[in-house]
Amino acid sequence: MLIVGAKGFAKEVLEIFHQKDETENLHFYDDVSSDIPDFLYNQFKVLKSEQEAKELFEKTSTEFVIGIGNPQLRYQLTEKFQNLGGTLISSISNFAEIGSFGVEIGDGSNILGGVRISNDVQIGRGTIVYYNSIITHDVTIGEFCEISPGATLLGRCKIGKFVKIGAGAIIFPDVEIGDYSVIASGAVVRNNVPENSMAAGVPAKIKKSVES
16 A cells, blocks of 8 residues: 655554554655655655556555645645556544444545544545544535644534635534635634635634635
């Protein structure tokens, strides 16, 4: 299996697979950083070219997971490694608490420890839900979103695609967040936020437009 990335968030993903005792034949990929060793933690080989990744998919396993946080980059890398023959998979911590009914988690999502997800929640592919976030009933989250540590998404709220929600932010029930928007850390969002907007404050207000 391949973790795309070898810094930052990739180390969070590694811990999930370590918890599951699924690190056999695990590799990392980084063709950008010049300071990455050939073996991470003197154990996991770091691939540094597309050809190496393609050979891994052909000879060992087609499975890969994205170990990079930025939503747009996650999407681009998903497309790239699928075109190389890879199969995008999710990583879900043993220490996440996930409802038993009506929960749908898209391929390539990363659910970290301490997360609590209630029933009837839909999470789009490629989305990150960081440590200790709470997602209550009937919440919908689009693809390639980033839900930062300690964020709370309350009943029936709808999060568009490629949305970033900052640490500790609270999204109130029935609120809709438009595609590509950014919610600042600690914001309390009581009203809808249009697409391509940045909202911050308590209560949250639109501060500026952001590019897709």
